[in-house]
Amino acid sequence: MNKIEKRLREVLARGEKGLIAYITAGDPDLATTVELAVAMGEAGADVLELGVPFSDPVADGPAIQAASQRALAGGVTVRGIIRAVEQIRRRSDIPLVLMTYYNPVYQYGPGRFAADAARAGANGLIVPDLPPEESGPLLEAAGDNQIDLIPLVTPNTPARRLPVITGRARGFIYCVSVTGVTGERESIMTDLAAMTDGVRSVTPLPVAVGFGISRPAQAAAVARHCDAVVVGSALVNTVAQKAGTPGLIKAVCEQVRELKEALTAREVQGVAAL
Amino acid sequence: MTMTVPDERGYFGRFGGRFVPETLMPALEELDAAYAQAKQDDRFREELQYYLAHYVGRPSPLYFARGLSEFLGGARVYLKREDLNHTGAHKINNTMGQVLLARRMGKRRIIAETGAGQHGVATATVAAMFGLECAIYMGEEDIRRQSLNVFRMRLLGAQVVPVTSGSKTLKDAMNEAMRDWVTNIATTYYLVGSVAGPHPYPVIVRDFQRVIGEEARRQIQEQAGRLPDYVIACVGGGSNAMGMFHPFLDDEEVVLIGVEAAGHGLDTPLHAATLSCGRPGVLHGSLSYLLQDDDGQVAPVHSISAGLDYPGVGPEHSHLMEAGRARYVAATDREALDAFKILCRTEGIIPALESAHALAEAVRLAPQLSRESIILVNLSGRGDKDVHTVAKEMGVSLDE
Ligand SMILES: Cc1ncc(COP(=O)(O)O)c(C=O)c1O
Secondary structure: OOHHHHHHHHHHHOOOOEEEEEEEOOOOOHHHHHHHHHHHHHHOOOEEEEEOOOOOOOOOOHHHHHHHHHHHHOOOOHHHHHHHHHHHHHHOOOOEEEEOOHHHHHHHOHHHHHHHHHHHOOOEEEOOOOOHHHOHHHHHHHHHOOOEEOOEEOOOOOHHHHHHHHOOOOOOEEEEOOOOOOOOOOOOOOOHHHHHHHHHOOOOOOEEEEOOOOOHHHHHHHHOOOOEEEEOHHHHHHHHHHOOOOOHHHHHHHHHHHHHHHOOOHHHOOOOOO | OOOOOOOOOOEEOOEEOOOOOOOHHHHHHHHHHHHHHHHHOHHHHHHHHHHHHHHHOOOOOEEEOHHHHHHHOOOEEEEEEHHHOOOOEOHHHHHHHHHHHHHHOOOOEEEEEEOOOHHHHHHHHHHHHHOOEEEEEEEHHHHHHOHHHHHHHHHOOOEEEEEOOOOOOHHHHHHHHHHHHHHOOOOEEEOOOOOOOOOOHHHHHHHHHHHHHHHHHHHHHHHHOOOOOEEEEEOOOOHHHHHHHHHHOOOOOOEEEEEEEEEOOOOOOOOEOHHHHOEEEEEOOEEEEEOEOOOOOEOOOOOOOHHHOOOEOOHHHHHHHHOOOEEEEEEEHHHHHHHHHHHHHHHOOOEOHHHHHHHHHHHHHHHHOOOOOEEEEEEOEEOHHHHHHHHHHOOOOOOO
16 A cells, blocks of 8 residues: 555544645745645645646646646746655655646656656656546556556546546545536535445545535535545635745645644544545 | 558557546547447438538539649649638538537537637537537637637627637637536537547548548549649648548548648747647647647747647647658748738639648749649638738738
């Protein structure tokens, strides 16, 4: 069992649900990303997702699009991000997942990307535009390097695709809460229980739900149906608002703390992968 | 070479595939199945045939451009007149086919991306005719330089959604259309405008554009008694070129030339010559040649013609290039403008700036050839939409 799944199981064993926190690497700059990552881990994030920005992020809404553009305008590179991962790993043992699109990986070379990311201390990869039908080369490289390739399941994924998607997965299964792109949402209409039950019927891996979750109460409500909750755009928006101010790290950590608190409450206990 | 591409995963040689978010996978499978069924259905073929004949105005003429040929002094140049189609470009061959498919699939809402606005207009047109809701994504930069087409789309009842992200051109419009599709997958049909995108779009669009080459191949044999020596078409995403080339693929003596936009020149960063200068990468759901930096970030591109201003290219073109069956060259903004003016003066035809890139290659090539040689150029569209751009280049102000 790799670091990510192990961590999530520890969290569940304590009677909590996991918080998977996302920020875009290089927004506002990589030095800040390193500080944020370390501090977010201390504030209660159980797994950290680091976005490797891509110029054409079709699965992302306005917040992460803008963050990616800011990071790229600031000159962030894949190599730079891998160095940042190394720095984070020296100071924190939080499980780290890189989230990016396939082209940056393809250009770097799937084998080299997985090897360099693993050596730096990354534990998982999420590539939203790489369905199982196309993931062969990266899956192999990830396996060779002890990196988990984490797949996505969406509300419209037919049952017949679930075994294909989850069959070679490791780490956790990422259930997308809405048919749509990332971004904060007022409410989530999807029948999450049905989706996560479907996933659990084909895999013993922990199940996380993400996309659209921003507020602690929302996180708690969603967590009743899964093992971990992913929060991205809401944190990215805070980074955008506070970038360049001394209160940036404190503000993000406060948000992380509140979210994690909501995931520790009694009400969220219940169904879990244990 | 194998002409029976793509394979069932949508690969043309090593190019193509389906690199999309999971939400789109079931929709692409559904589309694939619906198209396979429609293709076998005589009623579907007859319906398409009916609208192509009576609404689009097919077959489009093949025209021997005597004035142009004499001016160039060499090969005889024939023009395939896609500019005479309803809405003024080849784009409607594809939108007509796909809207019939969308109806079969029970979809009531159509979305599309557009660069020059020609695909947007062609989509808005068929949506209006069939009473479907229609949203067209268009980069802010393109909205500015193609204002005539924006107004046409609005007249046709479409919602034109300005795209302000990234480079504010065609690729960003396609990103935004894909985001809309991901969000409204149950109700919406995404009508892709070129032979790009995830499988099965490159096949569907190619098949609906093949009518260009099928007609032209028959017409040139009737008029000239033989096949052409060269077939030339401009390449943005590559749909007019693929539609023209495809029926000639087995005619090995026919040289196929795709012309990309060289913008300010291939030695500058301001061009959109994907096959000439790019390398394989993944954008908009398929693996194909791509203009990008070392890190795989998609490069900003430039062309005077909005329809060619695209950093990617359809996967089958990448395959034809690597297989050596087609060759790809580029024409600069200046060469396209010169060819544009030549056609106006020698033939009384105002071509689209996109098509002017194909003409530019004919202008270069014809004088080197004998009178016995035949060049077939796909005149993919008419230039009404471009007169503002050309006037500006000529230093003429058209505004009050
Ligand atoms: C007249 C015309 N020709 C060519 C193109 C380029 O597209 P494609 O390469 O798909 O034919 C366009 C696109 O807008 C166009 O309007």
